[in-house]
Amino acid sequence: LGRIVGLAAxxxxxxxxxxxxxxxxxxxxxxSTGYRHASIEPAVAALTTMGTEAGYAIVAxxxxxxxxxxxxxxxxxxxxxxxxxxxxxAATEFFSESQRxxxxxxxxxxxxxxxxxxxADSHYRWxxxxxxxGAWFTRHPPGTPTGTIRIVDPDHPxxxxxxxxxxxxxxxxxxxxYDPTLDVLVTxxxxxxxxxDVNPNPVSWAHEFEGGRVFYTAMxxxxxxxxxxxxxxxxxxxxxxxxxx
Numbered sequence: 112l113g114r115i116v117g118l119a120a121x122x123x124x125x126x127x128x129x130x131x132x133x134x135x136x137x138x139x140x141x142x143s144t145g146y147r148h149a150s151i152e153p154a155v156a157a158l159t160t161m162g163t164e165a166g167y168a169i170v171a172x173x174x175x176x177x178x179x180x181x182x183x184x185x186x187x188x189x190x191x192x193x194x195x196x197x198x199x200x201a202a203t204e205f206f207s208e209s210q211r212x213x214x215x216x217x218x219x220x221x222x223x224x225x226x227x228x229x230x231a232d233s234h235y236r237w238x239x240x241x242x243x244x245g246a247w248f249t250r251h252p253p254g255t256p257t258g259t260i261r262i263v264d265p266d267h268p269x270x271x272x273x274x275x276x277x278x279x280x281x282x283x284x285x286x287x288x289y290d291p292t293l294d295v296l297v298t299x300x301x302x303x304x305x306x307x308d309v310n311p312n313p314v315s316w317a318h319e320f321e322g323g324r325v326f327y328t329a330m331x332x333x334x335x336x337x338x339x340x341x342x343x344x345x346x347x348x349x350x351x352x353x354x355x356x
Contacts, residue, residue, distance in 0.1 A: 135187045135354055137162050139171040144203035145195030148229060150334045154192045157337035161347050178210035183217045187354050190346075193229035193331070204234050215239060218323035223353025225346065226327040231284065243320055244327055245293045246286035246313075252304055255280045255333055259303035260314055264296050269317060269326055269349040273341055278303070282332035285312060293318045297328070297345075315345065317352065324353040 139158055141151045155171050162169040176182065183189075196203040206214065218224060224243065232248040234240040241247050257280045262270050283299055298311035306312075315328040326349030328342075336342050 134166065134168045135356070136168045136170065136185050137350065138177065138183070138186050138189045139169060139192060140173070140177070140189055140194060141171070141192040142173040142175055142205060143193060143195045143229070143233075144205055145197040145232060146229065148193040148195070148332065150228070150332060150336060151193055153334045153337040154227065154331060157343060158190060158192075158346065161343055162350070165347065165351075175205050175207070175210055178206065178213045178217075180213055180216070183213055183222070186217070186222065188223035188225060188350055189217070190225040190227065190350065191230035191233075192227050193232075195229040195232045196234055198232070198235050201236055204236055206234060206237070206240075211237065211239070215321075218243065218325075219321050220323075222323050223350070223355075224323060224325045225350050225353055226325065227346065228282075228284075228329060228331040230327065231286065231329065241288055242290065243325055245316055245318060245325065246289040248284050248329075249287040250285050251282050252306060255282050256304040258283055259300040260297050260330075261300065261311070262296070263298050263311070264294060267294065267296050267317060268352045269296055269315070269345060271348050272344055277341060279330070279336075279339065279342075280333065281330050281336065283312070283314075284329040286329075289313065290318070315349075317349065324355070326350070326353050 139155055159169045226244050231244050257278050259278050261276045262273055293316040295313050295316050297315035299314050301308045301312055317326045330342055
């Protein structure tokens with residue numbers, strides 16, 4: 112009996128094997144049928160590096176067919192990188208009905224979405240998409256002037272480690288159908304780019320949406336944006352937030 116007890120005690124010293132934590136899976140999606148941004152390829156490269164260093168499994172695709180139950184299985188977050196369509200051409204809206212349904216199911220199942228720049232210039236005839244992003248692009252001043260942006264919600268995780276104000280060159284979007292319930296994170300001073308309006312213009316925001324989380328930034332038009340550590344930090348923080356990490 113003593114030998115049996117001893118063996119049992121020895122066996123108890125071995126803890127059961129622990130399953131390795133799941134590696135978060137992030138889809139970088141950059142298909143576009145509208146204006147094709149020269150910043151897309153630098154964005155994919157920079158965000159792949161950022162995500163890999165953070166321990167994420169990164170998958171880059173320009174194929175809308177990835178938006179299916181099988182294609183999104185195991186995906187924790189989708190980054191929409193300037194996936195523009197043409198507002199004046201319904202035929203450029205590339206998500207099919209089944210792909211739209213898969214995207215909605217992903218969000219409603221708790222998936223995270225990060226929208227960058229022209230993600231707000233896409234699928235104008237799909238109301239759900241506009242509500243998900245939070246607004247529609249309507250115009251931008253000419254060129255890429257240097258504007259002053261301000262952190263207006265310093266407590267939001269997407270803004271962690273960022274300076275309160277900074278100047279950066281970008282293509283500054285203005286918006287229609289803006290959802291007033293969004294959590295505005297960053298604003299642009301219109302006077303800093305010689306715009307006549309006096310009210311701060313929303314640049315980045317976040318919201319909980321139909322079970323998922325969405326973070327959007329209008330910044331990121333220029334290829335040089337993706338060498339800016341502050342923008343990469345902002346996007347990385349937003350990605351972490353939408354995945355509830």
